[in-house]
Amino acid sequence: MCGIVGLFLKDARLEPKLGGLLAGMLGTMCDRGPDSAGFAVYGPERADTMKLTLRGPAGFDLEALAKALQASAGGKLRHVVRDTHMVVTVPSVAEQAIRAHLAEAAPQAAVVGAGRRMEIFKEVGRPDRVADRFGLPGMGGTHAIGHTRMATESAVTIDGAHPFTTGADQCLVHNGSLSNHNAVRRELMRDGLAFQTENDSEVAAGYVTWRMRQGMTLSQALERSLADLDGFFTFVIGTESGFAVLRDPIACKPAVLAETDRYVAFGTEYRALVDLPGIEQAKVWEPEPATVYAWEREPATRHSTEWH
Amino acid sequence: MPTVDLAATPLRELNAALHRIGPQSNETHWRILNPRGQHAVAVGIDAPIAVEVEGHVGYYCAGMNKQATVVVTGNAGTGVAENMMSGQVHVKGDVSQAAGATGRGGLLVVDGNASARCGISMKGIDIVVKGSVGHLSAFMAQAGSLVVLGDAGDALGDSIYEARLYVRGAVKSLGADCVEKKMTDHHKAKLARLLGAAGVSGVDVGAFRRYGSARRLYHFHIDNVGSY
Numbered sequence: 335m336c337g338i339v340g341l342f343l344k345d346a347r348l349e350p351k352l353g354g355l356l357a358g359m360l361g362t363m364c365d366r367g368p369d370s371a372g373f374a375v376y377g378p379e380r381a382d383t384m385k386l387t388l389r390g391p392a393g394f395d396l397e398a399l400a401k402a403l404q405a406s407a408g409g410k411l412r413h414v415v416r417d418t419h420m421v422v423t424v425p426s427v428a429e430q431a432i433r434a435h436l437a438e439a440a441p442q443a444a445v446v447g448a449g450r451r452m453e454i455f456k457e458v459g460r461p462d463r464v465a466d467r468f469g470l471p472g473m474g475g476t477h478a479i480g481h482t483r484m485a486t487e488s489a490v491t492i493d494g495a496h497p498f499t500t501g502a503d504q505c506l507v508h509n510g511s512l513s514n515h516n517a518v519r520r521e522l523m524r525d526g527l528a529f530q531t532e533n534d535s536e537v538a539a540g541y542v543t544w545r546m547r548q549g550m551t552l553s554q555a556l557e558r559s560l561a562d563l564d565g566f567f568t569f570v571i572g573t574e575s576g577f578a579v580l581r582d583p584i585a586c587k588p589a590v591l592a593e594t595d596r597y598v599a600f601g602t603e604y605r606a607l608v609d610l611p612g613i614e615q616a617k618v619w620e621p622e623p624a625t626v627y628a629w630e631r632e633p634a635t636r637h638s639t640e641w642h
Numbered sequence: 643m644p645t646v647d648l649a650a651t652p653l654r655e656l657n658a659a660l661h662r663i664g665p666q667s668n669e670t671h672w673r674i675l676n677p678r679g680q681h682a683v684a685v686g687i688d689a690p691i692a693v694e695v696e697g698h699v700g701y702y703c704a705g706m707n708k709q710a711t712v713v714v715t716g717n718a719g720t721g722v723a724e725n726m727m728s729g730q731v732h733v734k735g736d737v738s739q740a741a742g743a744t745g746r747g748g749l750l751v752v753d754g755n756a757s758a759r760c761g762i763s764m765k766g767i768d769i770v771v772k773g774s775v776g777h778l779s780a781f782m783a784q785a786g787s788l789v790v791l792g793d794a795g796d797a798l799g800d801s802i803y804e805a806r807l808y809v810r811g812a813v814k815s816l817g818a819d820c821v822e823k824k825m826t827d828h829h830k831a832k833l834a835r836l837l838g839a840a841g842v843s844g845v846d847v848g849a850f851r852r853y854g855s856a857r858r859l860y861h862f863h864i865d866n867v868g869s870y
Contacts, residue, residue, distance in 0.1 A: 584777070585739065585758050588720065604679035604698050604719060618698065618717055620738055620757050623777065 335484040336509045337363025337461075337602040338496075340570040341610075342477040342577035342629050345596035348611070353473030359599070359606045360470070360480045361462040366602060367482030370495040371464040372456025374505040374572055377475040379451045380412075384429045384502070387447040387454045388420045388436070389492070396420040399440050406435045417467040419446070421453050444530075449503030451475070451574055456495035476631055479572045479600075481507040488533065498536040500527060501543035503574035508535035509587040509602060510566035518562065538563060542571060553628040556580045560624055570600050578628040585623035592616040598629050644669050649676035653683065663689040677703075679719065684712050687729075701738075704731045707748060723750045726767055739776070742769045745786065751840045758795065761788045764805055770840035780807050781817065789836050791845065799853050803860055807853040808833050810845075819859035825852045 339359040343349055353375060360371060390396055400413040403422060412423040424432050429448070436443060447454030455468045461482040465471070481496035488494050497505035512518075515534035518541060523529065527540045541563060545555035552573055559580070566586035571578045579600055581589055592599045592607050594616045601607045604618065621627055646656045656674065663669060667689065674695045677683050681700035684693050687710040695703070698716035705724040714722075717735035726745040733741075736754035743759070745767025752769075758776035761769050766785045774792030781797070783805030793811035800817020806829070807820075816822075830847045837845055857864055 588738070603700060604717070605700055606679075608678040614697075619736060623758070 335366045335486075337366035337482040337606065338480065338507045338509050338568065338570050338600070339363060339602070339606050340477070340479040340507075340572070340577060340579070340600035342598040342631070343596070344598070348596055349476060350474040352475045352478055353469075354471040355610060356478045356480055357462070357465040357470045358609045359601060360465050360482060362606045362608070363480075363482040363602060364461045367484040368460055369485050369490040370456065370458040370483045370492070371461035371481060372454070372483075372495040372497055372507075373465070373468075373470060373478060373480035374447065374452055374454040374497045374499070375470075375473050375475045375478040376451045376503070376572060376574065377453060377473065380423060382426050383423045384426050384448055384450060385453055386422045386424060386429070386432070386445055387452075388422060388443050389418055389446045390420075390440075390443045392418065394418070394442065396443075399443060402439055403432060403435065406439070407432060416455065416469055418457060419455050419468065447499045447505065449499075449574065452499070452503045452505060452572070454497060454499055454505060456481075456492055456497070458490055458492060458495070477572055477577050479505065479507050479570050479577075486511075493531045494533055496535060497572075498533065498539035500529070500536065500540040501546070504539065504543055504546070504572070506535065506539035506542060506569055506571045508538055509568045510582065512538060512563055512565035512567065514564040534565070538567065538569060546573075552576045552578050552630075553626050556626045556628070568602070575631040576628060577631075578626060579621055580626050581621055581623050583624040589621050590618065591621050591627065592618045643671045643673060645673040645675065647675045648678065648680060648683070653680050657682070657685060660684060660687050660689075660691075660693070663687075663691060665689070667691075677714075677716075681719070684710075687712070690729075698735070707731060717754070723748070723767070726750065736773070741771075742767050745769070747786075749836075749839055755792070761786075761805070764788065768836055768839070770836060770842065772840075772842065774811065777814070778817065780805055780820075783807070787832070787836055789833065789840070789850075791842070799855070801859060802853075802855045804855060806832075808836075808850045809853065810850045813851075813853070816853065819856050820853055821856040823852045823854045825850065 396415045457464045496507040499505040512534040515537040519537045568587040568589045569580045590604045670691045672693045677697045677699045679700045683699045683703045685705040688708040690709045693712045695714045700719040702721045704712040708727040709729045711730045714733045718733045718737045720738045723731040724743045726748040728748045730749045732751045734753045737756045739757045740759045741756045742750040743762045750769045752771045755773035756775045760775040760779040762781045764783045764786045768787045770789045777795035780799045784803040787806045790809045794813045796814045797817035799820030833847045
């Protein structure tokens with residue numbers, strides 16, 4: 335099972351409502367994945383800064399950690415605590431020093447995501463409650479993806495929850511299972527990628543990061559993944575400015591796309607989309623197997639492209 | 643005419659009401675509003691009634707249908723008209739995978755496209771798709787007809803038994819043991835009847851190609867067909 339959702343806005347007026355809309359979509363997908371949930375939101379950026387999303391164990395004092403980080407950075411750091419996670423905005427030039435300090439001073443806190451715009455949150459529990467704990471309905475941004483998990487092959491832990499991120503501002507959610515992930519992981523590790531888990535979906539995320547580091551666009555990386563990744567998958571991928579969907583060649587896992595002049599929305603089932611504004615008039619279709627669908631956001635003009 | 647708003651009425655209440663309809667009922671025309679992608683809308687009807695569903699439905703809509711005519715104005719999810727026995731199901735939008743799966747009778751009409759595995763294991767149902775069908779359509783199809791006005795995806799009719807497939811557009815590839823067959827006047831007449839039943843007019847039956855089983859794969863010999 336598992337449910338995945340994604341929302342990519344074209345109309346800036348919807349941006350303050352992004353989190354609220356995604357929370358509704360995620361809530362509908364509770365019955366496809368009641369174990370755990372996660373989501374990534376691409377929010378506002380600040381010049382020359384990076385956002386680090388940190389996660390501490392239950393009861394961990396994130397405010398105290400923020401103070402310690404500020405002391406080490408020698409200046410005020412914007413930080414927002416959301417339940418077990420904290421997003422710290424750091425000067426890009428200081429990112430490595432702050433990561434090094436974190437690893438030393440607070441090894442129990444993990445950096446779960448980093449990017450100029452991406453914030454990432456995941457927890458064990460019913461997806462609607464997870465969304466509320468993190469305050470998703472109040473978040474704004476340009477695009478977001480989310481996942482509700484029904485664990486089948488590994489334990490219900492935060493480590494198994496999606497989205498997986500393996501590069502700045504890049505994340506991926508996956509419905510399905512990959513069969514050659516161990517071989518691909520070994521290859522990627524030889525090329526310098528680091529993985530946090532044994533999870534197959536993390537390998538898919540790493541694969542996209544690896545290909546994009548080689549200079550491919552998101553669409554090109556996904557096109558190539560059809561030859562290199564074996565198994566069942568529907569992927570939804572976010573980058574700093576992009577949003578993409580890909581299904582395996584036999585379309586093993588369900589998927590529905592909807593597009594209006596205000597947004598592109600993805601849902602494992604159409605049910606997840608029914609509360610979006612204007613959905614009755616949207617173009618609603620099932621994405622073709624082995625076909626990359628990608629949309630790219632540009633600072634001034636935004637356009638959508640489909641690759642067949 | 644009963645109108646049921648699924649935004650207000652639980653789906654189980656609607657389906658239970660549809661199942662209670664007896665042969666003498668005067669409630670022969672139902673309108674269903676706000677299906678909002680719910681699964682199993684109007685499944686298991688066994689009465690000669692008309693049901694109009696306004697909007698998009700989820701999985702298995704009108705499954706196991708007997709006698710009824712079910713019309714969906716939007717799209718339908720996986721397994722629409724699954725195991726239909728008789729009657730008619732008409733979807734005005736697109737349908738997802740496994741439309742008409744295992745259907746034993748009746749007519750399924752899709753105005754848009756059907757995704758993969760349309761008519762999988764069909765056992766007597768007739769399916770008319772005005773758009774295109776995805777890969778592995780009519781997989782292990784046993785009886786009935788699949789008519790496609792558009793194109794067919796990979797592996798059409800894989801491991802097919804005795805169903806008849808008529809495709810007007812391109813077939814990406816044929817599945818194991820599925821071959822093109824001669825379109826005789828007998829088949830043209832059958833196809834014309836199917837198109838007529840589906841409300842399709844102005845289409846040249848001569849533009850279709852027929853596909854079926856080469857009968858080399860399954861352990862059944864056509865000469866013994868009378869014994870079954």
